[in-house]
Amino acid sequence: MTNNELVYIALKSKKNAYVPYSGFKVGACVEMDDGTVYTGANVENSSFGATVCAERCAVFSAVSDGRRRIKRIAIASDSKSAVTPCGICRQVISEFSYENTVVLCASNDGEFEKYSIGELMPKAFKLED
Ligand code: THU
Numbered sequence: 001m002t003n004n005e006l007v008y009i010a011l012k013s014k015k016n017a018y019v020p021y022s023g024f025k026v027g028a029c030v031e032m033d034d035g036t037v038y039t040g041a042n043v044e045n046s047s048f049g050a051t052v053c054a055e056r057c058a059v060f061s062a063v064s065d066g067r068r069r070i071k072r073i074a075i076a077s078d079s080k081s082a083v084t085p086c087g088i089c090r091q092v093i094s095e096f097s098y099e100n101t102v103v104l105c106a107s108n109d110g111e112f113e114k115y116s117i118g119e120l121m122p123k124a125f126k127l128e129d
Contacts, residue, residue, distance in 0.1 A: 003074070006037075007076060007106045007110055007112050009027075009029040009074070010054075010075055010076040010104075011108075012039075013028060013029055013041050013054070014026055014027030014054065014077065015041070019044050021048065022044065024078070024079075025041065026042045026083060027040070027041050027075070027077070028055045028057065028059075028074065029074045030058040030062055030072070031073070032069060032070060034067065036062070036065075036067055038058050038059075038061040039058055039061075040057025040058030043057060053085070053086060059073070059092055059096060070096050070097050071098075071101065073102070073103055073104070075103070075104070077106075077108065079108060080109075081107055082105040083106070083107075084113075085103065085105075085120065090124070091124055093117055094124035094126075098117075099117070101116065102116060103117055
C-alpha cells in the first residue's frame with residue numbers, strides 16, 4: 001500500500017468520528033508490521049477527559065486484535081493544515097513502534113507531511129529504561 005492510499009483511508013475514517021463538543025473530526029489508519037490495517041476516529045465524551053483520539057482508537061484496535069508493531073500510521077482531519085498527533089498519542093504510538101515507524105500527518109486535501117515517531121517523540125518514556 002502506498003503512503004497516499006494510507007492517507008486516503010485515514011481521511012475516509014473520520015466520517016464515523018463522534019465530535020458533538022469540538023466538531024473536529026479526525027481519522028487514523030495504522031498499518032502493522034504484518035500488513036494488517038486498522039482504522040480509528042476520535043470519540044468524544046461529555047466528561048472531556050474521557051475523549052479518545054483517532055490515533056489511539058486505531059492503535060488500540062490493532063493491539064486488542066493481537067498486533068504489536070506499527071509500520072506506518074496516517075492521521076487526517078478537515079483542517080487545511082496537517083494534523084499532528086497529540087502528546088498522549090505520541091506516547092501510545094511509541095509503545096508499539098520501531099524508532100523509524102512512519103507517521104503521515106495529512107491535511108484535508110490529502111497532502112501530507114512525513115515524520116518518524118522518533119522525530120515526533122524523542123526519548124519516549126519506556127518502563128524498562
Ligand atoms: N484529536 C485527535 O483525534 N487526534 C489528535 O492528535 C489531536 C486531537 C481530537 C480529540 C478531540 O476529539 C478533538 O480532536 C479536538 O481536540
